[in-house]
Every structure is written in C-alpha cells, then in structure tokens.
Amino acid sequence: MSVDAVKNPAGNEADEPLPGDLRMARTLWPVLLASAVGLLPFTVFSTYLVPIADEAGSGVAAMGGLRGLGGLAALLVGTALAPLIDRVPRRWAVAGGLAALGLSSALGASGDFLLLAVFCLLVGASTSVLNPALTAAAADRFGTGRAAGRAATLVTATQSMTAMLAAPVIALPALIWGWRGDLFAVTVLSLLLAVVFVLRREDTSVADETASGGQRLGYIASFRALGAVRGVVPLLLIALLRTAVFMGYLSYLAAFYEERFDLDAGLFAFVWTLSGASFFVSNLLTGRLTNAAEPRLGTERLLFIGLLAALVSVVGFYFTHWLPLALALTSLHAASHAVVAACAVSLVVRRCGPGLRGAALGINAAGMSLGVFVGAALGGAGLGLAGYPGVAAVFGALVVAAVGAAVLVLRAGPARKEAEAA
Structure with missing residues (x-):
C-alpha cells in the first residue's frame, strides 16, 4: 500500500x-x-x-x-x-x-x-x-x-x-x-x-x-509514512512545544499570583476558572470555525496567529504588575493555546487518512506527555536562575521555536492542496 x-x-x-x-x-x-x-x-x-x-x-x-x-x-x-x-x-x-x-x-x-x-x-x-x-x-x-x-x-x-x-x-x-x-x-x-x-x-x-x-x-513503515506526510512532523513538534509552555506556565501560575498580587488559594480559584473557561470556549469555537465549509481564515494561518498571541501573552504576563492586565493576559494566553491545539489536531486529522490517523494522534499524545515534563523542568530552571523574567525568556524561546515550526507548516501548503496532490 x-x-x-x-x-x-x-x-x-x-x-x-x-x-x-x-x-x-x-x-x-x-x-x-x-x-x-x-x-x-x-x-x-x-x-x-x-x-x-x-x-x-x-x-x-x-x-x-x-x-x-x-x-x-x-x-x-x-x-x-x-x-x-x-x-x-x-x-x-x-x-x-x-x-x-x-x-x-x-x-x-x-x-x-x-x-x-x-x-x-x-x-x-x-x-x-x-x-x-x-x-x-x-x-x-x-x-x-x-x-x-x-x-x-x-x-x-x-x-x-x-x-x-x-x-x-x-x-x-x-x-x-x-x-x-x-x-x-x-x-x-x-x-x-x-x-x-x-x-x-x-x-x-x-x-x-x-x-x-x-x-x-x-x-x-507507519513511522516512515508519517514523516512523508507534508507538514505533519512540524505539527507534532508544535504540539509538544505548546504543551511544554502551557503546562509549565500553569505549574507556576498560583505562585506568581500569590507573590505578585497576594492572592490566596480561594481567590486564585477564580483565576483558574478564568483560564479554563477561556481555553474551553476558544477551543470549541476554533474547531468550528477552522473546519467550516468556507473558512474566512486558513487553518494554517490561524495556527500561526495563535502562536504569536501565545508569545505576546506569556512574555508580557511575567512583566505586568497590574492585576486587571494580568487577568486579561491569563485569559488571552489560555485562549491562544486553545486555538493552536484545535488547529493542530484539525490539520493532523485532515492530512492523515484513517489508515495513519491513529498513529499520528498517538505520537501527538506521547509528545504532549513529554512536553509536560519539559515545560515544568525548564520553567523551574528559568525561575531559579533569573526569577520570573527567566521564566518569560524560557517560555518565549519555546514559543519562538513553535513559530518556526508553524512556518514550515505554512510552506507545506493547505491541507486541501495536500489532499488533492494525493
């Protein structure tokens, strides 16, 4: 075959x-x-x-x-x-x-x-x-x-x-x-x-x-076939890097709000709810919009925009000292990650047919598991070496790497062209 x-x-x-x-x-x-x-x-x-x-x-x-x-x-x-x-x-x-x-x-x-x-x-x-x-x-x-x-x-x-x-x-x-x-x-x-x-x-x-x-x-041969599908390897890399940033960011979110804004666990619960609700709503809407019959914006471009929003929000978050702005950036960061997650899954599914789809999603899930460890470890290293500016630098660098992978996805062309070429 x-x-x-x-x-x-x-x-x-x-x-x-x-x-x-x-x-x-x-x-x-x-x-x-x-x-x-x-x-x-x-x-x-x-x-x-x-x-x-x-x-x-x-x-x-x-x-x-x-x-x-x-x-x-x-x-x-x-x-x-x-x-x-x-x-x-x-x-x-x-x-x-x-x-x-x-x-x-x-x-x-x-x-x-x-x-x-x-x-x-x-x-x-x-x-x-x-x-x-x-x-x-x-x-x-x-x-x-x-x-x-x-x-x-x-x-x-x-x-x-x-x-x-x-x-x-x-x-x-x-x-x-x-x-x-x-x-x-x-x-x-x-x-x-x-x-x-x-x-x-x-x-x-x-x-x-x-x-x-x-x-x-x-x-x-399944691994080789995945590598041969245009744009899929960069998409899997984006999923790993995105997870590392978001899960690492969440690992230190409570400590940041407590240290900078003196929020106790009870008040921080509202912050957590804000982040979770932003992710859910954004993920739900993005999945609908990017897979519409005539989307106004290509999925690959929306993926790129989502990563840029994640970069701005995660770097800016650690330098803000105004609570309303920190809350806005928390919501934006969760929403941008939801956009990237929905776009990446949509593109993997649409580029890989049923005979290869499970393998791609399996490796995607494994990469995200690795990302959890990478994010927490690198975030902790940045915090220990340079405080929260160090965390911003580490997570910003990871998002920049993901943006580079997104450029490769854009160069691979839309999923529709990939399918027609097949």
Missing part, C-alpha cells in the same frame, strides 16, 4: 456540509463521554492527594511524585503503540483502554502505596491509547474532510470542559462516599463504556475495515 493511499484514501478532501455540533454530539456521545471519563482518575488523585497520602502512610511529596510515573508510562507506551492503533478496529482499542482504566481505578481505591504506584502507571498507559483512539474514532465517523477535523476537535473541547468542571463534579459525590467511591465509580463507568464500544458494531469505520482485512502498513 502506498503512503499516498494511506494519507487520504478518498483521494481528496471531502466538501460535505459541516454537520451541526448537536448532531455530531448525538452521534459521538459514547466517544465524548469516554473522553471525559479518561480525565477523572488523575483528577481524583490530584484533588485528594493529602488524604490519599495519609491513607497510604506516605508523605505528600512522595505520593505526588507517583503522578510522574503516569506521564512516563504515557510517553513510552504511547510512542511504542502509536502505529498499532491503526492496526486494530477503533472500538477494540477504545474498549481495551477503558478496561485498563477501570482496572487501574479499582487498584487505586485500595489505598496501598504500591498499588497506587501501579494505578499511576496504568492510568498513564491506558490514556496514551484511549485518547488518540477516541479522537481517531470520532474523526473516522465523518470521513476525511473538514467534518472529520471538527469531530476530532469536539473530543478535545470535551476534555477541556471536563478538566475545568471535574473537580466540583467529583467533590460533591465524594461528600457521600469519599475519594474511594469516586475511583470505584470511574471503574464502573469505564467498564460499562467498554461494553458499549464492543457492542456498537454499526460504528465500524474505514480504519476498522482496513484492520480487519485490507492492506496496511507495517510497524516501522
């Missing part, structure tokens, strides 16, 4: 009218629900870190360090299994990820330190397969054109909404059954959704048909 055939089996980018969001949501409800459930285990772990550490007879620092195991597992497993996501039916990949997620949550509910370590490893490993499989499955349901890109961004928008609302959602039930009950609830939801995906045979996609009996690329 040729690389071109894998890139876009249809030979062109579909021009079908873009379905409404509600229609897409009704079609994709199991995918969207599963993407939300995938964020819950680590949200419970982070929210109830202190009582979990007490139960395990461990210090908070040691218990919190276990979270890093999840990121490490996501990086290694996500990279290793990325090409395999396209070699099995999507519903089986999703069901397997959900089953592993449910098992990990049950182990975490034990409160044992060793089992909590296994919990962190399994959650990281399972989500490294689950998230790209869900995004690819959503895109596959709507072909290879802009509707596929919009479906993929609906998954990311749902995840950003869940990240914003998950803490209060899990906190209320925990008043009745505690953090263990939350994890057991995740176990039940995960296993029920796994059954739903196994039984939904009518959702067989192009990728499922290929995995069931058609020709497919080998393991190493």
Whole structure:
C-alpha cells in the first residue's frame, strides 16, 4: 500500500456540509463521554492527594511524585503503540483502554502505596491509547474532510470542559462516599463504556475495515509514512512545544499570583476558572470555525496567529504588575493555546487518512506527555536562575521555536492542496 493511499484514501478532501455540533454530539456521545471519563482518575488523585497520602502512610511529596510515573508510562507506551492503533478496529482499542482504566481505578481505591504506584502507571498507559483512539474514532465517523477535523476537535473541547468542571463534579459525590467511591465509580463507568464500544458494531469505520482485512502498513513503515506526510512532523513538534509552555506556565501560575498580587488559594480559584473557561470556549469555537465549509481564515494561518498571541501573552504576563492586565493576559494566553491545539489536531486529522490517523494522534499524545515534563523542568530552571523574567525568556524561546515550526507548516501548503496532490 502506498503512503499516498494511506494519507487520504478518498483521494481528496471531502466538501460535505459541516454537520451541526448537536448532531455530531448525538452521534459521538459514547466517544465524548469516554473522553471525559479518561480525565477523572488523575483528577481524583490530584484533588485528594493529602488524604490519599495519609491513607497510604506516605508523605505528600512522595505520593505526588507517583503522578510522574503516569506521564512516563504515557510517553513510552504511547510512542511504542502509536502505529498499532491503526492496526486494530477503533472500538477494540477504545474498549481495551477503558478496561485498563477501570482496572487501574479499582487498584487505586485500595489505598496501598504500591498499588497506587501501579494505578499511576496504568492510568498513564491506558490514556496514551484511549485518547488518540477516541479522537481517531470520532474523526473516522465523518470521513476525511473538514467534518472529520471538527469531530476530532469536539473530543478535545470535551476534555477541556471536563478538566475545568471535574473537580466540583467529583467533590460533591465524594461528600457521600469519599475519594474511594469516586475511583470505584470511574471503574464502573469505564467498564460499562467498554461494553458499549464492543457492542456498537454499526460504528465500524474505514480504519476498522482496513484492520480487519485490507492492506496496511507495517510497524516501522507507519513511522516512515508519517514523516512523508507534508507538514505533519512540524505539527507534532508544535504540539509538544505548546504543551511544554502551557503546562509549565500553569505549574507556576498560583505562585506568581500569590507573590505578585497576594492572592490566596480561594481567590486564585477564580483565576483558574478564568483560564479554563477561556481555553474551553476558544477551543470549541476554533474547531468550528477552522473546519467550516468556507473558512474566512486558513487553518494554517490561524495556527500561526495563535502562536504569536501565545508569545505576546506569556512574555508580557511575567512583566505586568497590574492585576486587571494580568487577568486579561491569563485569559488571552489560555485562549491562544486553545486555538493552536484545535488547529493542530484539525490539520493532523485532515492530512492523515484513517489508515495513519491513529498513529499520528498517538505520537501527538506521547509528545504532549513529554512536553509536560519539559515545560515544568525548564520553567523551574528559568525561575531559579533569573526569577520570573527567566521564566518569560524560557517560555518565549519555546514559543519562538513553535513559530518556526508553524512556518514550515505554512510552506507545506493547505491541507486541501495536500489532499488533492494525493
């Protein structure tokens, strides 16, 4: 099978009218629900870190360090299994990820330190397969054109909404059954959704048909094929760098507001809500606008503009001493990252056909896991060496590198031209 055939089996980018969001949501409800459930285990772990550490007879620092195991597992497993996501039916990949997620949550509910370590490893490993499989499955349901890109961004928008609302959602039930009950609830939801995906045979996609009996690329050939798709490697690099900047920035956000504006944890919660809401709304709207039938601005150009906004907002943020301006820059920075995230996912989905889409999204997820570590480490180094101006310099340099990668994406040409060339 040729690389071109894998890139876009249809030979062109579909021009079908873009379905409404509600229609897409009704079609994709199991995918969207599963993407939300995938964020819950680590949200419970982070929210109830202190009582979990007490139960395990461990210090908070040691218990919190276990979270890093999840990121490490996501990086290694996500990279290793990325090409395999396209070699099995999507519903089986999703069901397997959900089953592993449910098992990990049950182990975490034990409160044992060793089992909590296994919990962190399994959650990281399972989500490294689950998230790209869900995004690819959503895109596959709507072909290879802009509707596929919009479906993929609906998954990311749902995840950003869940990240914003998950803490209060899990906190209320925990008043009745505690953090263990939350994890057991995740176990039940995960296993029920796994059954739903196994039984939904009518959702067989192009990728499922290929995995069931058609020709497919080998393991190493999948990596080579990804490298041959114009613009995809720079897009994956942008995702890594963007994540490093945003997650590193969030790691030190509370400390910055406390030190410079004397905001305590209670007041800072409103700042966090502002950032989360800005990201969600921007991600949702960008996914819709960039995948419209006749977008006013090309996705590649909007990606470039989003990175420029991220550069201005992250550098300016660390030099402001006026609270209203800091809040405005916080909102702008979150919104600009949401624009970049939605554009990058849309372009990856539209440039890679169903036979290569899962591998691209898997590597994208693994790169983002790496970005979390890179951002926190480099941000801490900048803070230690030169204070907040050092943080601004580090994150600014990372965004500049992402802007350089965006230039390569622009030079590769629009996704439509890539599809027509195939």
